Amino acid sequence: MAAGDHLTPLLLQPERAPRLTLADWDIVVRQGRRAALLATLATRLDDRHLLKTVPERPRRHLQAAMAIAHRHAAAVAWEAGEIGRALAFGDVPFVLLKGAAYVAAHLPPAAGRLFSDIDILVEKGRLADAEQALLVHGWVTTHHDPYDQRYYRQWMHELPPLRHVRRQTVLDLHHALLPETARLHPDPAKVWAAAVAVEGGAGLRVLCPADMVLHSATHLFFDGELDHGLRDLVDLDALLRHFGNDPAFWPRLLDRADELGLGRPLHYALRYTTQRLATPVAAAVVRSAARAAPTPLAAPLMDALFSRALAPDHPTCATPLTPLARFLLYLRAHYLRMPLHLLLPHLLRKAWMRRHPERPPARPLNGELREE
Amino acid sequence: MKVADLPAGAVARRLRHGGLDLRLGPFIARIESPIPAVTEGITQLWAEAAVVERGFADFHVRLAPPAGLRRWFRPQVLFEFDGAAPFLPLPREQAFAFLEWGLNWCVANHAHQYLVIHAAAVERHGGVAILPAPPGSGKSTLCAGLIARGWRLLSDELTLVSLATGKVAPLPRPVSLKNESIEVIRRFAPDAVLSAPCHDTTKGNVAHMRPPATSTARDGEEAAAAWILFPRFRAGAPLELGERSRARTFMAVVENGFNYHVLGGDGFDAVATLVDRCGCFDLTYGDLTEAVATMDRLAQEQQ
Numbered sequence: 241m242a243a244g245d246h247l248t249p250l251l252l253q254p255e256r257a258p259r260l261t262l263a264d265w266d267i268v269v270r271q272g273r274r275a276a277l278l279a280t281l282a283t284r285l286d287d288r289h290l291l292k293t294v295p296e297r298p299r300r301h302l303q304a305a306m307a308i309a310h311r312h313a314a315a316v317a318w319e320a321g322e323i324g325r326a327l328a329f330g331d332v333p334f335v336l337l338k339g340a341a342y343v344a345a346h347l348p349p350a351a352g353r354l355f356s357d358i359d360i361l362v363e364k365g366r367l368a369d370a371e372q373a374l375l376v377h378g379w380v381t382t383h384h385d386p387y388d389q390r391y392y393r394q395w396m397h398e399l400p401p402l403r404h405v406r407r408q409t410v411l412d413l414h415h416a417l418l419p420e421t422a423r424l425h426p427d428p429a430k431v432w433a434a435a436v437a438v439e440g441g442a443g444l445r446v447l448c449p450a451d452m453v454l455h456s457a458t459h460l461f462f463d464g465e466l467d468h469g470l471r472d473l474v475d476l477d478a479l480l481r482h483f484g485n486d487p488a489f490w491p492r493l494l495d496r497a498d499e500l501g502l503g504r505p506l507h508y509a510l511r512y513t514t515q516r517l518a519t520p521v522a523a524a525v526v527r528s529a530a531r532a533a534p535t536p537l538a539a540p541l542m543d544a545l546f547s548r549a550l551a552p553d554h555p556t557c558a559t560p561l562t563p564l565a566r567f568l569l570y571l572r573a574h575y576l577r578m579p580l581h582l583l584l585p586h587l588l589r590k591a592w593m594r595r596h597p598e599r600p601p602a603r604p605l606n607g608e609l610r611e612e
Numbered sequence: 613m614k615v616a617d618l619p620a621g622a623v624a625r626r627l628r629h630g631g632l633d634l635r636l637g638p639f640i641a642r643i644e645s646p647i648p649a650v651t652e653g654i655t656q657l658w659a660e661a662a663v664v665e666r667g668f669a670d671f672h673v674r675l676a677p678p679a680g681l682r683r684w685f686r687p688q689v690l691f692e693f694d695g696a697a698p699f700l701p702l703p704r705e706q707a708f709a710f711l712e713w714g715l716n717w718c719v720a721n722h723a724h725q726y727l728v729i730h731a732a733a734v735e736r737h738g739g740v741a742i743l744p745a746p747p748g749s750g751k752s753t754l755c756a757g758l759i760a761r762g763w764r765l766l767s768d769e770l771t772l773v774s775l776a777t778g779k780v781a782p783l784p785r786p787v788s789l790k791n792e793s794i795e796v797i798r799r800f801a802p803d804a805v806l807s808a809p810c811h812d813t814t815k816g817n818v819a820h821m822r823p824p825a826t827s828t829a830r831d832g833e834e835a836a837a838a839w840i841l842f843p844r845f846r847a848g849a850p851l852e853l854g855e856r857s858r859a860r861t862f863m864a865v866v867e868n869g870f871n872y873h874v875l876g877g878d879g880f881d882a883v884a885t886l887v888d889r890c891g892c893f894d895l896t897y898g899d900l901t902e903a904v905a906t907m908d909r910l911a912q913e914q915q
Contacts, residue, residue, distance in 0.1 A: 262667040266668045270694050300725050307876075311875075
């Protein structure tokens with residue numbers, strides 16, 4: 241556990257809540273907010289009837305976070321239906337990914353989860369049809385820069401994000417789980433073939449349990465920039481606890497990781513969920529997944545990096561090495577996405593564009609502020 | 613203890629080192645800043661705000677110079693919410709205004725125990741008048757005029773309707789006045805404490821008026837809404853007070869609701885209950901004295 245992490249212990253043992261002082265809550269609320277886990281914490285306290293033990297001031301923030309999460313869940317469920325209608329128009333089948341899938345399939349990580357976008361998967365051969373059908377229904381691209389368009393279309397596993405013109409919701413359209421240029425490249429056809437219909441979900445489909453866990457692990461350890469690392473780990477923990485109730489799940493998960501070439505992300509997922517969130521996984525399963533562990537030379541380094549990056553991204557959790565750890569993981573994520581001869585020019589351009597944006601910056605207007 | 617009770621230099625010292633914890637209506641803000649304009653603004657305009665002991669703070673904000681050369685060259689200020697910067701920097705002379713706007717953003721985005729409406733709220737004889745209006749409508753001018761004539765200030769910018777009680781919670785903070793309004797209020801209320809105007813390229817000149825001490829002293833007292841009134845200033849226009857339909861009032865309150873979309877069904881019920889209990893009016897005015905007299909008459913009739 242990172243030095244100042246007050247959030248993780250409370251997520252693990254909500255029963256500790258009544259013992260917290262106001263000064264403790266001052267830190268917990270901020271860490272929870274930054275980690276996008278405040279509503280998750282609130283839900284766990286509420287489930288155990290502990291919310292009323294929290295002093296009024298911090299309790300208001302927990303309740304406000306829950307109100308936002310409820311709205312997000314309702315909006316995501318509704319939006320999934322809209323996407324379904326739009327894609328049915330083009331006769332394009334699709335699968336819901338990540339958070340939207342948890343909501344649609346009523347899975348435990350949905351409780352208290354916040355959303356910034358919705359992710360869906362379509363077959364690569366149907367991308368153009370999907371784009372067309374979505375455009376007709378109001379989803380337009382957000383990246384008009386030709387470089388960005390080329391970056392996404394040629395190298396990535398998703399199109400540039402689409403935004404709905406009226407509702408402003410953002411949709412990520414994937415055709416694979418990882419970029420075309422990535423070190424790991426699980427066969428999208430296999431993932432697609434194993435997807436399952438949601439019970440009572442009006443034709444909505446999600447990944448099969450093993451693939452859902454593997455995708456979540458891959459996203460966290462091989463794709464993301466870890467700004468919400470702890471939240472993603474909490475998702476994984478909730479999925480493993482839920483699916484793991486069925487003993488047949490574990491051998492299927494290990495086999496599937498081999499089949500898709502995702503042994504390494506599964507190893508990380510099991511290592512860090514068991515270590516940090518006490519996820520109940522049989523020792524034999526952890527050992528079996530550890531066959532895909534990094535070399536004995538690299539393993540301590542990865543532990544050192546992830547132990548810092550999986551704490552809430554808040555100053556109260558930072559050690560002197562946290563910024564370096566996060567920076568190295570940022571480089572690693574990019575290195576895993578693209579070979580160096582593509583990556584270096586891309587990162588240089590990104591750094592340049594950050595300093596010299598083409599659009600003038602937003603300004604506060606009439607006492608209401610526009611966000612950056 | 614109030615800001616005004618702190619010994620000389622203590623405000624600046626606390627703002628620089630560790631932060632000053634102030635109670636602002638229902639919220640506690642921990643404010644840090646090394647910038648003298650922030651110290652001045654707080655000392656002058658928040659003199660009556662309560663300084664509270666270190667414990668839980670709702671909002672941790674910091675106003676600081678951004679890193680880099682801009683420290684010396686056309687200096688800027690950055691607003692940080694708990695270490696993150698949600699906005700682009702502004703010119704340094706707007707530091708105190710940035711604090712006010714930034715805190716508004718904090719409240720509108722986190723205080724979902726309230727329906728937060730973009731509106732001024734003032735109270736007389738126990739009845740609250742809610743004045744929602746777009747910028748330029750003369751809302752803040754009317755609000756400043758009313759509080760200079762004995763109305764209690766609940767808020768100039770954010771009206772907080774409690775979902776629990778249905779009443780309006782006070783958040784009395786300085787009233788923001790723009791351009792000609794500054795001179796109008798100086799003439800109308802020579803005793804009012806106004807900050808030196810600062811220049812903003814998008815808004816023109818902005819000055820803040822200190823809330824009356826009696827309003828700040830009663831900032832824990834909620835009150836029931838009695839009127840929703842849409843002011844519109846038109847130079848030289850005769851005063852006109854017209855009833856407005858409840859349906860149109862409902863839609864206008866929704867449009868001015870900062871967090872209506874977050875509250876869902878609770879938000880709908882809160883607006884419906886609010887509109888039902890209030891007299892709904894459009895008020896066009898060209899003269900502040902007339903407008904204030906009309907509002908006084910409304911309050912008398914209600915009594």
